[in-house]
Every structure is written in structure tokens, then in C-alpha cells.
Amino acid sequence: MACFFRRTIAQQLAKMCGQSEDVFIPLICAVPVSKKRWMGDLRVSVNSLVQNGAVLPHEDLQRNTETLAKQIKQNSVVEDVIAAPGMIYFRLNKLMLAQKVLKQLRSEPDTFGLKSELLTHLHGGRTLVEFSSPNVAKKFHAGHLRSTFIGNFIANLKKAVGKEVIRVNYLGDWGMQFGLLGAGFERFGCQQKLRVQALQHLFEVSRCFCHAVTRLFSLNSPSSVQVYVQVNREAERDDSLRVAAADFFRRLEQKEHQALSLWKQLVEITVEEYKRIYERLGVHFDHFSGESFYHSQTQNVLQDLKSRGLLKTTQKGTAVVDLSDAGDLSSYATLARSDGTSLYITRDIAAALDRHQRFGFDEMIYVTDKSQSGHFQQLFHILSVMGHQWAHRCVHVAFGRVQGMSTRRGDVIFLEDVLDEARSRMLNNMRESRSEQ
Numbered sequence: 001m002a003c004f005f006r007r008t009i010a011q012q013l014a015k016m017c018g019q020s021e022d023v024f025i026p027l028i029c030a031v032p033v034s035k036k037r038w039m040g041d042l043r044v045s046v047n048s049l050v051q052n053g054a055v056l057p058h059e060d061l062q063r064n065t066e067t068l069a070k071q072i073k074q075n076s077v078v079e080d081v082i083a084a085p086g087m088i089y090f091r092l093n094k095l096m097l098a099q100k101v102l103k104q105l106r107s108e109p110d111t112f113g114l115k116s117e118l119l120t121h122l123h124g125g126r127t128l129v130e131f132s133s134p135n136v137a138k139k140f141h142a143g144h145l146r147s148t149f150i151g152n153f154i155a156n157l158k159k160a161v162g163k164e165v166i167r168v169n170y171l172g173d174w175g176m177q178f179g180l181l182g183a184g185f186e187r188f189g190c191q192q193k194l195r196v197q198a199l200q201h202l203f204e205v206s207r208c209f210c211h212a213v214t215r216l217f218s219l220n221s222p223s224s225v226q227v228y229v230q231v232n233r234e235a236e237r238d239d240s241l242r243v244a245a246a247d248f249f250r251r252l253e254q255k256e257h258q259a260l261s262l263w264k265q266l267v268e269i270t271v272e273e274y275k276r277i278y279e280r281l282g283v284h285f286d287h288f289s290g291e292s293f294y295h296s297q298t299q300n301v302l303q304d305l306k307s308r309g310l311l312k313t314t315q316k317g318t319a320v321v322d323l324s325d326a327g328d329l330s331s332y333a334t335l336a337r338s339d340g341t342s343l344y345i346t347r348d349i350a351a352a353l354d355r356h357q358r359f360g361f362d363e364m365i366y367v368t369d370k371s372q373s374g375h376f377q378q379l380f381h382i383l384s385v386m387g388h389q390w391a392h393r394c395v396h397v398a399f400g401r402v403q404g405m406s407t408r409r410g411d412v413i414f415l416e417d418v419l420d421e422a423r424s425r426m427l428n429n430m431r432e433s434r435s436e437q
């Protein structure tokens, strides 16, 4: 749509500069919406025109800008042309814009905006987007919610521009936190409660376990945030709890029947809950996988790295990959603990290798908060030194961390609470609004 308006402006510029109008089309950009200042709808940077050889360079950029702007005629499409520092702004005929948008929307509702000339240079290919990826034994925090929305948006966008998209949810269903939950459940768990309110119960179990003393106190605030949970840090440091957790995790890694079947049950119940929530959000995944799935492949990863001479054993007995330029271990990633158990990054390497083999993606996008940027840098670096060229087509889309939210149920945000709260506030606003529309 905007192409009609872009093209109209490009035609004028082309005539003035004796160039093809196609040179100008990609240089005419939409102006970001701003509450503070509205200069126009489309704009072109005179520097970009010079850099692309569309206009001749001039030592005085501002004079160049003003001269060009003056030559552009206003007409029924472009109502105003404004010269700003280094930039020419165009105000469009709003009525015409609305008419054109509505007409196109009516005739092609499903492909609206996708036929833009700006998108014609994009190629097809296969994109794997990994997003949401909550942890089974930990809370589904606001960061996971953000990852869900951003990842879903990216996946939709990629699909709309012609990519084949594979949506993957990579559950955190393995690791030491599972030792904590498993050991906690063996002490405090209740099968009946688990069936009725799985997530709430699992949260309570890990809280009981981690926080030997929990103090609840009410606030006088009229808001919904009435109770805070005071975490007893001493309890977190309690060694006997750690030993029990480590022991449960070891039993899991050794595939001990009782531990494994409890783990399986907890994962299944949690995933069912998550699926219900995703349905409510209108988000779907093509594949649910998880760290547990790749746990068994981590030995192959370590073997592979060893055979390439990339794995070093430290004095502590851990297995590491040197990431430093000087090869002096001033920066490294740990891939195995001294007892041989795998780590988060080891499982991520296995997962990336497997996905590449299975899906043959052209690009892979991971969506998490920025606290994991370092982790993904290390991951891509290791994949690359292993000789996988496609590591350069792996991207981490990071977003800022969400902090300081509390609910009635403690220091944890339950996704359902957030959604319910959002719905009730929205309904309230609508009720209170005087407008009938």
C-alpha cells in the first residue's frame, strides 16, 4: 500500500535526478510514530540518497536537502514536503491513504501488506524459532511470557514473508533444579493436590523445600498484591537440602526407575497445563522438546569435541572448552562437571546439532531475556569452532528483564494470574469508559 505513495514520491525524485525510480523506493522510509512530534508519514535521508548514488554529493548537506525539498511538488497524494536537518519529510493525503488501505484490506484480507515491493528481495528458506521454553521445575515467569509473545510475533512475521517456519518449545525439564523438585516432592508432595492444581502445588513443594521458614505478611495496600513471601536465605544455603537434591538428580541421570517415573509424571502434568495456557493465548508450537531429550546425546558431543582437540580437563576434573583468543583459558565454557554430568550448554549444543540435522534450517532464532546473551554467544562460538558454518546463521533475540512483580501467591508470577488480571482490568476499563464504541 505504502508502495503507491512511495512510488509517487520516487517518481518525482527520479525525474528530478535523472535516475530510475526503483533506486528511490527502498530509501523512502515510514516515519516511526511518536507522541511528541509529528513531522510526516514518509521520509528520505539525503545522506542515504548520496550514498546510493541517487543524488550528487554536495558539501553543504543542508542546502542540498532544502534545494531538493523545494523541487518536489505537492499534489493530491503528497500534501506537504518539509526539509528538516538532512531529512525530507512527506505528509500524505490522509483521506486517500485511508481509502486505499481499506480497499486493499477488503479485497485481500489475508495478504494485506505482504505484497509490498519492499519485501520482494526477501528469499524463502526455513527458519526455526525457539521460544517460550519455560522450566518445568521452576516458575513460568514474566520473561517466559515475553518470550512467548515476541517469539510468536517473529514466527508469524517470518511466515508472512514466505519462510517455512518451525516453532519449537524447548522445555527446561532437566538439570539440578529437577533434583530440587524431585527431592521436595518425595518429602512434601501430594498426588491428589498434584492432580487438582499441578503448577500451584509444584510451586508450593519447591517453596517448602527451599524456604524452610516462610513468613507471610499482609500489606495494607488495596491492590491485589496482598501477600509477600519472605524467603529465608539461610534455608537456601542449607547443605542437607542440597545433598538431597543432588542425590535425586544423580538418581535421575542414572535412570533409576522410581525417580524417573516421578520426573515423567511431573513433566507430563506441567506440559498439559502449559498447553492449555498456550491455547488460551492462541500460540502454537510444532515441536515440544526439552533438555531431557538431549541429555543422552551429551556424551557424543563431548566425544566429538575431544576428537577435535577442543575439550580440556581442568584440575578440578571438569571438562571445558577454551574460548579465549590467546588459548590461555582466560575465558572458557564448562561442558561437564567433575562427576561427568552434563550442563545447560552441553545440552544446547546437542539440541542445535540435532535440529540442524533433522530440520535443515537456514536460520535459527532463540528468544530469551538478555541474561542469557553470554550463554548464546558461547554456544554459537563453540558450534562455529566445531566447524559448523551454520552457527553464523543462529541468532539470539534478547529482550530486557521483567522485574519486581508479585502476586497473592508469593514472589512468583503465575501466568494465569497475569492473564486473569489483564482481562478483568480490561473489562473494568471498558465498563467505565463513557464511550459506546
Ligand SMILES: NC(=[NH2+])NCCC[C@H](N)C(=O)O
Pocket (backbone or CB within 6 Å): 130, 133, 134, 135, 170, 171, 172, 348, 366, 368
Ligand atoms: N535453547 C535454550 N537454551 N533456550 C532457552 C531456554 C530457556 C530456559 N528454559 C529458561 O527458562 O531460562
